Amino acid sequence: MSWFWHHLDAFRVTLARLMRTPVATLLNVGVIGVALALPVGLYVALVNLQGFAHNLASDPQLSVFLALDAGRADAEKIAARLKNHAGVREARYVPREQALKELKASTGLADVVDSLTQNPLPDAFVVLPRDTQPQALESLRDEVGGWPKVAHVQLDTAWARRLDAGLKVARLAVGLLAMLFAFALVAVTFNTIRLQILTRREEIEVSKLIGATDPFIRRPFLYYGALQGLAGGIAAWVIIWAGVWLMNGALAELAQLYASRFELRHLSPEDSLSLLAFSAGLGWFGSWLSVDQHLAGIEPR
Amino acid sequence: MIAFSQVTKRYPSGLEALKGVTLAIEAGEMVFITGHSGAGKSTLLKLAAAIERPSSGSVIVNGQNVGALRVRAVPFLRRNFGLIFQDQKLLFDRSAFDNVMLPLAITGFERREAARRVRAALDKVGLLAKERSFPVTLSGGEQQRLAIARAIVHRPAILMADEPTGNLDAAYAAELGELFRSFNQVGVTVVIATHDVSFAARLKPRVVVLKDGRLAA
Numbered sequence: 001m002s003w004f005w006h007h008l009d010a011f012r013v014t015l016a017r018l019m020r021t022p023v024a025t026l027l028n029v030g031v032i033g034v035a036l037a038l039p040v041g042l043y044v045a046l047v048n049l050q051g052f053a054h055n056l057a058s059d060p061q062l063s064v065f066l067a068l069d070a071g072r073a074d075a076e077k078i079a080a081r082l083k084n085h086a087g088v089r090e091a092r093y094v095p096r097e098q099a100l101k102e103l104k105a106s107t108g109l110a111d112v113v114d115s116l117t118q119n120p121l122p123d124a125f126v127v128l129p130r131d132t133q134p135q136a137l138e139s140l141r142d143e144v145g146g147w148p149k150v151a152h153v154q155l156d157t158a159w160a161r162r163l164d165a166g167l168k169v170a171r172l173a174v175g176l177l178a179m180l181f182a183f184a185l186v187a188v189t190f191n192t193i194r195l196q197i198l199t200r201r202e203e204i205e206v207s208k209l210i211g212a213t214d215p216f217i218r219r220p221f222l223y224y225g226a227l228q229g230l231a232g233g234i235a236a237w238v239i240i241w242a243g244v245w246l247m248n249g250a251l252a253e254l255a256q257l258y259a260s261r262f263e264l265r266h267l268s269p270e271d272s273l274s275l276l277a278f279s280a281g282l283g284w285f286g287s288w289l290s291v292d293q294h295l296a297g298i299e300p301r
Numbered sequence: 302m303i304a305f306s307q308v309t310k311r312y313p314s315g316l317e318a319l320k321g322v323t324l325a326i327e328a329g330e331m332v333f334i335t336g337h338s339g340a341g342k343s344t345l346l347k348l349a350a351a352i353e354r355p356s357s358g359s360v361i362v363n364g365q366n367v368g369a370l371r372v373r374a375v376p377f378l379r380r381n382f383g384l385i386f387q388d389q390k391l392l393f394d395r396s397a398f399d400n401v402m403l404p405l406a407i408t409g410f411e412r413r414e415a416a417r418r419v420r421a422a423l424d425k426v427g428l429l430a431k432e433r434s435f436p437v438t439l440s441g442g443e444q445q446r447l448a449i450a451r452a453i454v455h456r457p458a459i460l461m462a463d464e465p466t467g468n469l470d471a472a473y474a475a476e477l478g479e480l481f482r483s484f485n486q487v488g489v490t491v492v493i494a495t496h497d498v499s500f501a502a503r504l505k506p507r508v509v510v511l512k513d514g515r516l517a518a
Contacts, residue, residue: 002409009406206390209352210451211379212407300352 006216014223017196025228028192032185032232036279037239039178040267044240046174047271048264050167060132062141063154064125070149075123078147082125087140090128096121122151134161182282185232189225189286196221197294205300214295221291222284229283233276241266302328302459302490303349308358310344318344320514321358326492328458331485333501334494336511342494343387345511346461349492350382351375363458380408383452383489385462389444391436397423397447398432404455422454426480442473449480459490466497474500 018025064082066075075093082091094102099121104113129140137155145153197204204217248263255262267275303326310319318341326332334342347353348360351367360367363381370378391400401422405415423429426446428439436444445465452460460481466474474497482504485491495501501508510517 002411005411006409009409009412202390203392203394206392207403207407208376209350209379209384209386209390210404210407211376211382213373213376216376216407 033235036236193290225287233279
């Protein structure tokens, strides 16, 4: 039971201490919040980009373009071969007339298309492969590319895979950045607690003289570090939420101009919880380091 | 309850504050330690409370060898004591009530029971009406009584005071003496270091005289 009162007391005392110096507390929390918001904000941007890239890359397809002199019979022969091929899930035939119509409708090039005397587009197939592994895709591309009357096979996922690889590098960069800012958080807490210990020297001395154990003396400082870190984490979360909210406002306008819809996702509940746990934990660690360094030096004489 | 045997304390500066002191204090005794300033009175008290460690010899408190005590065990030894310091060591950033609350907070008392005990201790020293006051607003005598309330609030078995009448007038000193006697009468072992011989004489306690770090008489 006394254990419970100890912790309740330490919590109460710590809150009172945080409230007693509101400006200093706010500034510290602000510094920690900004320091955390930078890497976490980049992380949110990455997650969004990744989701975007994943949508594109998850459905790899091959575009099979026939030679311009291929006739209807050739197309039917190739259609049959594709349909019977073990590696093909689905093959859709796009006749050259339809391709031209789609081009005209979708890109606003109607004038240019109308001025053409003949259709420059070949017949084509859009092929959805059964196996989406890169090697399988490449071998399918090479195989189909070798068939008669096939002029070119385009693998549409190459750029998406390049983006994915780029994102991996970016993720590493975000991780490194997060480590640097985590260090900053620990350093800020370390210093705050060091100052606290210096100003409470007398209280610590007296407490030791009348029988306070080291954990008892340490506890309020650890709570202080953890609470300050937690508050910093909350500040970072609010900064990022506001950032995404503002960006979405601007993006909605942009998306409307392109007659489509996209919006950035906020931090997921799991990521939000990790952020708070991480910041509180780092605060606790920073103050633990500080207390460990500075408390031993205070012995009553 | 407290046993010194052949205790010598040498400070890093080379000063020998105690030289081969052997002394036993029984439970329930009231002992005055007197002597000129620098005779080793404070050092004797500090050794008992493990604030200092003996250079040689042994200090036994409640059956525990203080010199050999692990650092982690020291706080628990100190809880046997109510310590009253020469400079009182009150905390000036909190009220009288919160000053007295400190020893109970340390042992993790339930708050309502703790508050009851704090008021009882303040009442005992006549400061109940000033529980909201801050130490700076109290007179020298009141500060001393506040320090006493803090020393007794957790009902220690041993009360130790270093020069409790240091800067008080004779009337106040007499009052304080009565207070210590009343604690002794309910079974608390009382050890007081003082150079104030008249203060000591009035209460007729056992008197231990130190001279240059040795027991005299």
